Amino acid sequence: MTSQTYRTTVGAFVLGGITLFALGVIMLGGGRLFSNDVEYVLYFDGSVSGLSIGAPVVFRGVPMGSVTQISLVANPRDSNVTIPVLIRIDEKSFVRSSGTGISESFQQEIIRRMVQRGLRARLQLQSLITGQYRVELDFYPDAPAHFRSSTPDLEIPTVPSPIDTLQRTLAKLPLEHMVHSLDSILETLSRALADDKLKEG
Incomplete structure (x- = not known):
């Protein structure tokens, strides 16, 4: 192989490698290398x-x-x-x-x-x-x-988000107090109904 042929072969190999590298960068970048995103x-x-x-x-x-x-x-x-x-x-x-x-x-x-x-x-x-x-x-x-x-x-x-807003609103509600009040109401109502049944008897 002559010196000129050797140089041409090496040059073509290097040029091919640079081309493949550039194509790889573009493909790995999702084609966005030259985009304005x-x-x-x-x-x-x-x-x-x-x-x-x-x-x-x-x-x-x-x-x-x-x-x-x-x-x-x-x-x-x-x-x-x-x-x-x-x-x-x-x-x-x-x-x-x-x-x-x-x-x-x-x-x-x-x-x-x-x-x-x-x-x-x-x-x-x-x-x-x-x-x-x-x-x-x-x-x-x-x-x-x-x-x-x-x-x-x-x-x-x-x-x-709407779900975050709903969660924060629920967190601020006095749920324990509301449940306790509901229990008291139900207990009072139950007693009242029981007293009425006893009187009827």
């Missing part, structure tokens, strides 16, 4: 049981993206634990009124303005059979925005 972080106070990676993110029923990561972060200073949920907003979910796409920076600006207007995220039951949840985006202008990350421009505040 933006990731946002959500912090839920309650349980995220039923929410899984790949769960849909919707805005008033319109698909917007999906959940990409669910983590558990412990704070050693106060022994507090938070659960950041990462979602990816699909670049194709936003289009201009003219029908053309938008850039990543413009998408972030739209989300930022929507958050200022009251855009919030909450968990919503997706299926009663499987118990799976999805992330629902909608406007809750009366809900204050509490940011917990160091990048608030890439965070969407959250509100409690």
Whole structure:
């Protein structure tokens, strides 16, 4: 093999390896290497049981993206634990009124303005059979925005889910006192009925 042929063979091998590497990166990245999709972080106070990676993110029923990561972060200073949920907003979910796409920076600006207007995220039951949840985006202008990350421009505040709200309401009810009062009423009613039967006899 001549020197020129050897160099050509090595060059072709290296070029082929670089091409395969690039294709692998793109495939492992889900084809999103050159996309304008933006990731946002959500912090839920309650349980995220039923929410899984790949769960849909919707805005008033319109698909917007999906959940990409669910983590558990412990704070050693106060022994507090938070659960950041990462979602990816699909670049194709936003289009201009003219029908053309938008850039990543413009998408972030739209989300930022929507958050200022009251855009919030909450968990919503997706299926009663499987118990799976999805992330629902909608406007809750009366809900204050509490940011917990160091990048608030890439965070969407959250509100409690309907189930969390119901659980908190039930927790505040004096159930033990209510049960005791009901027992007293039933006991009084039972005695009254017994006295009436004795008088009739």
